[in-house]
Amino acid sequence: MSVKLHDRNFLVSTVVTLVIIVASILFSGWISGRATTIDVAVTGQDAATVLQTGQKIADSQDANVKLNTHDSPDLAGLEQQVRDGKVDVGLIPVDGGWRLIGKSNENTDATKYITAAAQQISVERNAKAAGTSVQQLQSGSSVTYDLLDPDGADAGTAKVVGFVFAFLFYLSSIVFGMVIAQSVVEEKQNRIVEILASAIPLRQLLVGKVLGSTAMALGQLVLFVAAGLIGMAATGRGSQIGQVAGAAGWFVVFFVVGFLALAALWAVAGSLSTRSEDLQSTATPLSVMIMAVLFIGIFVSGVGQVVASYVPLVSIVAMPSRVVAGTASWWEPLLSLAIMAATAYGVVVIAEKIYRRSLMQTQGRLSFRQALRVED
Incomplete structure (x- = not known):
């Protein structure tokens, strides 16, 4: 034990391993705590409203996601921004809903929160047009989650x-x-x-x-x-x-x-x-x-x-x-x-x-x- 405690290689390897353990945990915490920024090119005021609602939904779920809005004059300009990598996705209105445009891979966070926002806005508008409220439409749909351990x-x-x-x-x-x-x-x-x-x-x-x-x-x-x-x-x-x-x-x-x-x-x-x-x-x-x-x-x-x-x-x-x-x-x-x-x-x-x-x-x-x- 005395020889080992005076062995420089043993002491250095122990210190290096300690540093690696602490550094890996800190790096993991930094990665998990870092906000994911999604740049979205939009056309029209309604698209910006969808993004604002999507951001509120992400914030309510404590998701480290930030939706940044980039205005685009038309569809051609929006697609060019996506191709050039200046934005992650594009959002444009289409008949019956919305269209997300990506370059080569689907951005799952963008799909999740923008889709939820579009659905929420659509339900609110449809409820208002039908003379009812969102709360009445959602009555009986709540789900609770209990953990046994x-x-x-x-x-x-x-x-x-x-x-x-x-x-x-x-x-x-x-x-x-x-x-x-x-x-x-x-x-x-x-x-x-x-x-x-x-x-x-x-x-x-x-x-x-x-x-x-x-x-x-x-x-x-x-x-x-x-x-x-x-x-x-x-x-x-x-x-x-x-x-x-x-x-x-x-x-x-x-x-x-x-x-x-x-x-x-x-x-x-x-x-x-x-x-x-x-x-x-x-x-x-x-x-x-x-x-x-x-x-x-x-x-x-x-x-x-x-x-x-x-x-x-x-x-x-x-x-x-x-x-x-x-x-x-x-x-x-x-x-x-x-x-x-x-x-x-x-x-x-x-x-x-x-x-x-x-x-x-x-x-x-x-x-x-x-x-x-x-x-x-």
Whole structure:
């Protein structure tokens, strides 16, 4: 731990990652909070009225949309403005309604709010002509929307948070796992382990590596999670912090328990090797497993995510993602964590046995089966 805390590369990479996390959240908040400006070329006074009504509708829905009006003398001039890219769309009156003109792609925001405005104006005029009111015409058409879980985060936020959890799991597992494996194989290659074995039991050597690396990974992970929550607060997403913070807490707990098993397996990958070049083969199963957790955590959903939230290691990402989405009952994280802890204990026991039996074998690279056959 002392060596790692004084490692310039480690410190610089940690600071850079923190900056990237905060910057990405701030950039996301800036993008989502930035108003979308739609330049509309119009002909006639009625078209300008439609745009004014459309702007009122957008404002009533708290949409970051601004409709800018550009007068055009005639249809030819309006179409030319659209072709030249001076405006996004054009709006002209036609028999029975209005016509929107775009260049190559439909502007969905323009279609949404201008269409709503045209319909509202038309209903008001028709109601007046029929001697009634808009309110009477709309009687019985109101629709309410009740949420069964109003505290749950929206699907978009849950998806982003799940991706962040998966990425942090992958980053920490690979970085600190390789540190463990490389330190073990270097001690074995330089025969320093023989000196260490004469001073302390190999079991204690393994425990020290596992606990030290887990503590370092936990510290870095807490920094990253805190940076993310601070970034959310800075971008005005305070209403979501409570839900995300709870899920982040579960993620940290799951990660610590799961990484204890992973750290022991990384130590085994190092003990099976006799030189650094051997790590490419002995660590491949672990790398593949961690990559699988990353992709499952990002892409799995629905029933698959529910099942994955009870699968050890995969649950590190899947269960906190369900918590932030509001689809997990209060007892489910506890049950999943118990399964993870039991599995981690079994993995550590087996890994410790392989580690002790293979660490002093320097004649060549060992497989898991060969290491288990070695006598204590």
